Amino acid sequence: MIKIPTRILVVDDEKDFVEMLSLRLEESGEKVSVAYDGQECLDALAQQSNDIDVVILDIRMPGMDGIDVLREIKKRFPLIEVIMLTGHGTTESAVAGMKLGAYDYLLKPADFEELSRKLEGARKRKDEQEERIRQAEAKLLVRRTGGA
Amino acid sequence: MSAAETAALGNIQLLLVDDEAFFRSTLKKRLQKRGITLLEAESGEAGLAILDVHPVHIVISDVKMPGMGGLAFLERVKADYPEIEVILLTGHATTADGVSGIKAGAFDYLTKPIEFDHLISKIQQAYSLILRREEQRREAELRERMERQMILTERLAALGTLATGVAHEINNPLAIIRESAGWMEMILAKPEMADAPRKADFEKGLDRIEKAVERARRITHQLLEFVQKPEKKASETDLAVLMAESAELVRREAANHGVEIAFDRREAVAPILSDPYQLRQVMLNLITNAIHASEKNGRITLGLENAGDALVRFWVSDTGAGIPPENLEKIFEPFFTTKSPGKGTGLGLFVTRGIVARLGGAIEVDSALTRGTTFRVTLPRTLLPPAAELPSPEQKRQGMFARLTQALSKEKE
Numbered sequence: 001m002i003k004i005p006t007r008i009l010v011v012d013d014e015k016d017f018v019e020m021l022s023l024r025l026e027e028s029g030e031k032v033s034v035a036y037d038g039q040e041c042l043d044a045l046a047q048q049s050n051d052i053d054v055v056i057l058d059i060r061m062p063g064m065d066g067i068d069v070l071r072e073i074k075k076r077f078p079l080i081e082v083i084m085l086t087g088h089g090t091t092e093s094a095v096a097g098m099k100l101g102a103y104d105y106l107l108k109p110a111d112f113e114e115l116s117r118k119l120e121g122a123r124k125r126k127d128e129q130e131e132r133i134r135q136a137e138a139k140l141l142v143r144r145t146g147g148a
Numbered sequence: 149m150s151a152a153e154t155a156a157l158g159n160i161q162l163l164l165v166d167d168e169a170f171f172r173s174t175l176k177k178r179l180q181k182r183g184i185t186l187l188e189a190e191s192g193e194a195g196l197a198i199l200d201v202h203p204v205h206i207v208i209s210d211v212k213m214p215g216m217g218g219l220a221f222l223e224r225v226k227a228d229y230p231e232i233e234v235i236l237l238t239g240h241a242t243t244a245d246g247v248s249g250i251k252a253g254a255f256d257y258l259t260k261p262i263e264f265d266h267l268i269s270k271i272q273q274a275y276s277l278i279l280r281r282e283e284q285r286r287e288a289e290l291r292e293r294m295e296r297q298m299i300l301t302e303r304l305a306a307l308g309t310l311a312t313g314v315a316h317e318i319n320n321p322l323a324i325i326r327e328s329a330g331w332m333e334m335i336l337a338k339p340e341m342a343d344a345p346r347k348a349d350f351e352k353g354l355d356r357i358e359k360a361v362e363r364a365r366r367i368t369h370q371l372l373e374f375v376q377k378p379e380k381k382a383s384e385t386d387l388a389v390l391m392a393e394s395a396e397l398v399r400r401e402a403a404n405h406g407v408e409i410a411f412d413r414r415e416a417v418a419p420i421l422s423d424p425y426q427l428r429q430v431m432l433n434l435i436t437n438a439i440h441a442s443e444k445n446g447r448i449t450l451g452l453e454n455a456g457d458a459l460v461r462f463w464v465s466d467t468g469a470g471i472p473p474e475n476l477e478k479i480f481e482p483f484f485t486t487k488s489p490g491k492g493t494g495l496g497l498f499v500t501r502g503i504v505a506r507l508g509g510a511i512e513v514d515s516a517l518t519r520g521t522t523f524r525v526t527l528p529r530t531l532l533p534p535a536a537e538l539p540s541p542e543q544k545r546q547g548m549f550a551r552l553t554q555a556l557s558k559e560k561e
Contacts, residue, residue, distance in 0.1 A: 020327035109323035
């Protein structure tokens with residue numbers, strides 16, 4: 001079975017980390033874009049929101065921090081799933097992220113297998129959500145055409 | 149009269165030294181009637197022999213005796229047992245002896261024939277002096293102990309801030325190392341790399357990198373646990389259940405080490421208001437340490453007791469090698485470990501102490517080389533203050549002081 005790649009946007013101000021994680025994700029068959037701060041992330045999404053399934057988002061970044069970015073993503077692109085990454089010991093901000101609608105969070109340095117599982121889960125949730133919307137739209141369409 | 153002066157004569161242990169048997173037996177009867185416990189000797193030499201095996205509070209000694217005289221006896225007593233108070237008995241003609249006696253450290257002297265009530269009041273005075281001295285010594289000890297605790301607490305707080313800052317900064321480069329190694333491993337696993345030269349060497353090197361990253365990650369995450377804020381809401385915590393559960397969790401590991409875990413005391417302690425998850429962590433850390441400190445056939449005992457109205461206490465004792473005195477102050481510092489590299493992070497007790505402090509409690513350690521170590525954790529029944537109104541550092545200091553004083557004075561009772 002051919003794996004359909006998950007389209008991932010990696011957002012972190014640690015350039016080397018972004019590069020290495022991207023290479024690894026690509027090596028395992030995912031499609032990866034990158035951004036190095038919150039604003040760049042939002043700009044990228046604004047241009048290609050239909051081409052991203054999951055955002056891997058660092059919480060601690062200069063300028064706009066991860067939580068603010070998450071809030072903005074959920075407001076403007078509610079279907080896109082977000083996995084928070086934190087170097088913070090306090091899981092509090094991660095938990096706050098979950099409340100704001102993040103799919104999950106991981107502590108840095110994260111275990112790649114765990115990250116892969118979470119990416120898969122996030123992707124599945126997004127697919128299901130999109131499927132429900134499609135069905136709802138289809139029903140609506142049927143009702144309309146049926147009524148005509 | 150102060151409370152100390154009216155102190156029951158019944159608590160007093162006394163040695164009466166006089167060569168006159170009739171005088172001894174008369175006085176003995178009268179003193180015993182007042183409840184004083186009395187030993188007697190007919191000479192200074194005999195008196196010293198008794199003190200050797202039977203320490204007393206007060207010595208009453210005649211001055212004129214054959215062999216070792218009262219003054220020589222006094223000198224020996226004060227030299228060997230400075231805590232003992234000596235009352236001298238002199239004849240009318242020899243009051244000068246009494247004066248030299250006081251110079252040599254006697255509490256007082258009485259002239260024969262003695263007036264019994266006078267003697268009783270001298271005994272009471274001497275005894276209350278002993279009690280006062282004892283009390284002062286205890287107070288000084290307590291103060292010193294608290295000061296040591298405070299210095300330790302402050303040093304640990306500073307070290308904690310530094311260490312967690314470092315841990316946080318290290319996590320990012322650690323993540324880069326981990327992803328790089330993981331990426332290279334993935335490449336090596338590709339079919340086109342199947343025949344790459346020295347592939348096994350690269351795999352070996354990458355495996356070591358990953359293991360080392362994992363080890364470093366364990367350290368940084370454990371350190372960062374230290375700064376995690378406690379749950380906002382305290383919940384009902386049954387320490388007996390928690391201890392039994394914790395013991396159960398490590399029983400297998402203990403068995404592997406040939407170590408037995410048992411309860412030596414389990415008082416009925418009402419559930420306290422605290423954080424059960426963090427307390428389980430504390431118990432697990434302490435029991436696991438105890439297992440590692442134990443030799444084969446070692447025994448770990450757990451205990452739980454009420455410590456007054458406001459406090460409860462649990463402890464973990466082992467029969468292991470004990471902690472050398474020079475290490476006792478260091479064991480709570482981050483990265484202090486006697487385990488071999490890679491075995492212990494040196495953070496277990498540091499984190500444990502941090503948690504206990506955040507829960508408003510105190511942790512103390514008692515250790516004797518070759519006999520074993522006991523860690524005692526004293527906790528308030530109610531987790532105070534509420535997280536909403538955190539105290540200023542000074543308040544915190546006072547609060548800790550008050551709690552410590554309370555805990556330690558309770559212990560003395």
